[in-house]
Amino acid sequence: MRPTTTQQGAQRKRLSFSYPSRNGLFAATTPFTAPAITLPPGHFLALPPTHAAPSAPSTTTSTHADIPTSAQTVTPNLAASNLAPNTSTTASADFEVDVRTGFLPFDAAVERLPAEYTVWEEALWAARGEGVVGQGLALGVDGLKEQVWRKGIEEMPVLPIQSLLSSLPELRRAHLVLTYLLHFYVHSHPTLPIPRTTPLPIPASISVPLLAVCPLLGLPPILTYADTVLYNSHPVHLHAAPSFERNPYVKSLVTFTNTSDEAHFYLTSTRCELAGVNALSIMRASLDEAFMADSLSLTRLTGYLNDLAAMIDHIGDIILDVRNGCDPAIFYHLVRPWFKGGDSDGPNSAGWAFLGVQDATAADLSSAAEHEAQASTSTQAAGGEQPPLKGRKFSGPSAGQSSLIHALDVFLTVDHAPKQPGATAEESFMIRMLMYMPAPHRAFLQHLATVPHPIRSLVTANAGKRPALVAAYDNALEALKRLREKHMRIATLYIIQQARRPPTAELIKMGAIPPPVAETQVAKDGQKHVVLQATSLSEIIRDEEQVLRLQREEQEEGDEEVRGTGGTALIKFLKMCRDNTVGAKLVGGRQ
Template sequence: MESLPSQHFLSLGRPDAVSGPPPGTVDTTTLAAHDFDVDNRSGFMPPQVPVRRLPSSWELWEVALDEAMAGGLQLGDKPDLSEREVTNAEEWRVRVRSLPVLPITELKNSEVNLRRGHLVLAWVMHYYIQTHSATADVHIPPSITLPLLQICAQLQLPPVLTYADNTFYNWDLKVHQGENEIPRLDNLRCPILFTGTEDEQEFYLASTRIELRGVEALELMRATMDEAFVGDDIALRRITSFLLRLAVVIKDLRELLLGVRKGCNPDVFYNQVRPWLRGLNSSNRKWIFEGLEDDPSLTEPPELSGPSAGQSPLIHALDIFLGVDRFSHAGSNSSPGVAALSFLDRMQLYMARHHRAFLNHLKSNPRPLRDIVLSADNVPLLEAYNNAVVALKEFRDAHMIIITMYIVGPSRRAQPIAAAPAEGATAASEYSGPAPLKGTGGTDVVNFLKGVRDSTAEALIH
């Protein structure tokens, strides 16, 4: 495949976390950046290891996160929680409540540090919330509320853990072999974990590997869009070959998704990892952000979903590029009281704003691929397009397999526990019984994924 033009948006250099951007390239360390933050080597992921620590002015946030991980804080609704574990969590929360409200004025100068600030404070907030009892409303102290919501206003992100936090900015290399080394699928680890288990790490890394493998898909999209502007017979033959290759890449994504089974135990995920990731939409209690009156520019977030695969910009890009989004993104919202957007459209609000801009760029393509296929009267092109759609549908079949293994199965096994007295109940009991099973994004996960999978199949052209 031909190399990218030097000025193409996928060829734009991305900034080094320390030395800044290469000469002559857009500076994405500032909030003035207008590129798509997509790298032709690593896709939506940063090509270099994310910054591991904030500058000293915000060291107190880093220390709070360090103490939470080192202290082995436990879920507040863990069965048989010991008095020592309860005390340990409360002592940590007292220290968090006593933290000063650190200003973010200087933090605004660096997009990289703002992202790190969002990650650290969101993790601290989830520790703070999930170490409480599962039924008690949680008052989030100003030491978290104010800087987190101020950072979110800059990044245009919600104040909650996101897919991007855990997938794009929570990785390091197992072995550092040289400066500016590009991440590889087999050389990744996660430095921040709630449980410290290999299961949790593999759950996050499954998505990270999918995003990395998706780099070729982004290049195929770019090449296809370029050929679409030419539109002659040679261009159609090239687009056909690109689509055949895209189907292969999507099949690889499917295998990487199923590969999570090798390192992540379903019961460990469901009972020990998943509860930490719950957003407000998956909770039966209120999250009360204290201190908002001290900054009139801030507002109470209307809804907060936990990190979800539905927040993957790569999968959204595939939907949009293939024209599947008009089928898969249809449907009503599953969250009461939230503006009527489809779940997948709503999940775009949890993506980095540069990545949302990338998706909007794809949507605004004046020559959509699906329209070209429909109007070309070209059998090989039609078959190649359908092959890619089938591959995407099979990817969603695999997602259903994972949901069955990691949510449906453990939920059923947890039902006998749910019938026990309250002090013996687990977080899993929240989702057992006749109530719909919720994904980490807060949606009725089984019916939602079935609907998206079936809608994807409807995109086939007959």
């Protein structure tokens, strides 16, 4: 059932996202000045830590105290002292890491923005076909519905975000809505026979407010794991504390396809995050013992590391549970194409050009981009040649953006950093994915990486006297290796295997992109017809023996070039992460 508006009895006006536009339906886009996008004064990420040496008094201190900034409104506990928090625990709320929900926000996600942003919500609702499977915008098919919707986006007014600054949940919702609109706009364009050679222009109605919201959350201007998972779920009981067993997350607020398969895919990651709360608790307790480092503490640490291994195995098993509600063919052919970012065509991707924003501003926010696409000249306008469009190559949502998995790597000192200059996209991927996390979560990982008593150093220092401690540490790493192998099994089943099959007729009816026209046969009537597999959806999912066989085929060159939504050669990247994990072991690793 369609969600109700936040204002009871409010008139709901039908916008031209669903029907051909009529005169007067949209207000004309007025001239605007792109806002200066910088880290706001008083933001805790821009301030020195409390344990740092005192700095000279700032001439702007009184200004910060007298005039609330957007950062002060969102994080008043940090702005009060104008200093970053002196966090000595991995459970600090200043990192937006909750002891009850981990990296998931404890407060329920906002389901609809305030009334003044109804045009955004209506555009998203129309793009999704009002929640009906198969009625949303089509992938790569330039039909009348897609043309009308995109025209509505291009004519949509540029809305200011000032009224969102007092609510962190509403800022998260704004980023979610705008980035879903961004991906609907990009991927409803007709599919080109060859990769795009010029950047795709993104209308100012999306790019200007999105690039204003991004620095307040520390997120890039693209759909992220935070949008699809962290900010996109509701538990069974909305007003009760979320719990893995008693009050699990069961609802995804926004999907591209309206299918239960897509919702289950997101909720599987949500369950992993909620299960990770216990892992974070074990990590926190382990660091407390590392601080003491006496005989009793080392004994306790041994037990904690073995407990952590069990929790990592539990998270890996949840990853495998995605098979219980998400059909691999539906995911690959209907859901996954919407995720692709501006770098999805690999190193030669043209990227996306964010219109209406000063180029310097866009460059400041492109730290998450692998690199700028080559500047290319746009079509000639009436007044002469337009300035060249600069494409930004951001990556789409990926499990590699999960702060939980990065936290396990950091805690166990698994190094994914490139080993030499000129690293490939695969070698730099995990480091680059840090920029796709909310800023407080990046700060948490940085804090975790700089604790004064790292676990690995403590285990190494006591290796001769406590072999059980070494075995427990390696046990945790072995569990992390198993988690990555389980991820590889899912990637093989959901991506590698599906890449070898064209979509079925049933999937095409649901919105999948048909196979290339070249794949045709001549029928008795002399006409060419597209060859579609008659395989049913249920027959596509093979048993474990076939999955294991496909894993043994990882070495095939074609598999190496199947790219993830982050633009990397998928199997090559996953194998690299697994090998880095094995290499961190004290016994049998790289040492």
